[in-house]
Amino acid sequence: MIIRKIREEELKRCYEVMSIAFEFPNKATQTNDEIVKEAKEQPKTRGQEYWQEKWAAFEDDDKTMMGFMFTIPYTVQFDGQEYPMCGIGGVSTLPQYRKNGVIRGCFEHNLPQMYEDGVVFSYLYPFSTAFYRKFGYEMCGERVFYEIDLRAYTHFPVEGKCVLAEGQSFNEEIASVYRDFCGNMNLMCVRKPYDFPDAEGRDPAKDCVYTYVYVAKDGTPKGVMTFTKEQIEPYVFEMKCSQFYFSDWEGFYGLLNHALAYKTYYKKISFWLPSHMDVVSRIPEWAMVPCKRTVAHTGMNRVVNVQKALKGARYHGSGTIAIGVNDPQIAKNDGVWLVSFENGQASAVERTTKTPDITMGISDFSRLIAGSHDTADAVSLPGVLVLNPSAPFAGVFYKKPIFIMDSF
Known part of the structure; x- marks a missing residue:
């Protein structure tokens, strides 16, 4: 077995291996050359910009790919400073090669190289915590999934308003609120413009994905939420937020106020927040209406240096x-x-x-x-x-x- 970084002509095969391993259809119609050209000339995601940062295992012919992983460079916060981090993803082994040390081999080559490259942290989202613990990763934080019934509160006394973000409007305001939200939290990623979902252009009329920015009375952006409409039972819907963050508690209240505009046909709003943020004491009712909080881990961290x-x-x-x-x-x-x-x-x-x-x-x-x-x-x-x-x-x-x- 040969372990190395991929070559340019092997990029498309990585995506094919991942699709086969995870059993989802690969609907890409581009050739390998077209995929590489777009990544080099017009990268729209971090994965495209760092397309070459993929470690793969090959049979002894050095051509037949057995499995791979990508290691995407990020910058994260740690105790008030910023440090290089590698995000691990796409960890895939073709079924016929499983239990042959494919991913172990990739980690054994990749981790020492990360150290030499100056990386301080690495992070991943595990399919198995026991498996990734073998390579030094460990669960290190918790997040809370809130499901707030829209009858659990009434209009909060804040005077700002929510504005719909369409096209590329409000990109700077969204980035500003994200930086405020990061605060002093460890392992939050320092984002580039393309790291924000739909930053290239939002089309809620077409996609039914809605991003709203709460703007305070003085014009300061203080809250961001992106949500979709999810049916949870016949004629009952949930405002399911994929992004929900704020500069301060006024921003939090402003976002929840906007959710009340949907109260006629939405039952609840849901979102993820850090475990140390006290949301419970800010929602008046938790007994007479069904509100829930579910705790989950946030992934696994590894110190590289x-x-x-x-x-x-x-x-x-x-x-x-x-x-x-x-x-x-x-x-x-x-x-x-x-x-x-x-x-x-x-x-x-x-x-x-x-x-x-x-x-x-x-x-x-x-x-x-x-x-x-x-x-x-x-x-x-x-x-x-x-x-x-x-x-x-x-x-x-x-x-x-x-x-x-x-x-x-």
Whole structure:
């Protein structure tokens, strides 16, 4: 088996392999040359711009593709700074080659290369958490799916209005609200214009996909939602939001006010939000009408460069701690790291031969440094071993806001 990045003439085959593996029709009519030409000259998505960032496994003839994955470069937020991240997607193996180490081989080649390329984080949405944990990925955050009955609240006292975005109108306002919403949340993607859905042109009359921007009384954009009409029972509909974010709580209230305009024939509005945002206390009624909140994980994170993550992390107070990390895929991460921090920032991060205060695998390190757990839960995880109970764990591992909205 040969593992390498794809060549130009193999791009279309990647999409064919993915369609066969996931059993959905590939309706593309373009030739490989046409697909490559469009990606090079007029990329409309991040996947097109980075079309060559695909690792594949081939039979020994170096021609027959067995499976592949793409690794799309992003920039994400982490503790107040921005770092390179690789989004993993399209992970596909043709059925006849499954259980032959195809994806394992791709990861074993890809992860060390990510490190050499300066990547600090990698992220994916798993079909199996146990499978991807083998490669250092771990669940690191939660999101909440809200289903709010439109009878659960009345008009909120905000004075702005919602405006329909058509064509390319409001692209700058939408991007501004997204940046506000990102705030200090770890792992939120720093978006380019093409990362916003339908940024090339919105046609709600044709597509029945509706994007509204809430604009405050002073003209400041503060909320964005994109929704479709979903039938949930005969003559009963749901306003299903694929995008729902806001600059502040006025923006949140303004979006919900707009939903009331559909109350005659819509039963509820639904949307995803970060788990740390308190929506429950802002909706008056949760008992007499059916409102729901469903918690789900947001995907899996992996630290690709332990030293850079430790250098960029935000700490509480001052102290010194030795952290042992076991990373089977990236040897340069493996070992004990001595971290000195002062007034919330790392002053030194270096390898040491000292006995570690705490040890863990790269998967646990990846979620804990991102802020998945508070200190007490972090040090009691099954894969975490505390060797020095007096070490300043609370200064390093503590709960942080985490969310990600982009798919890949």
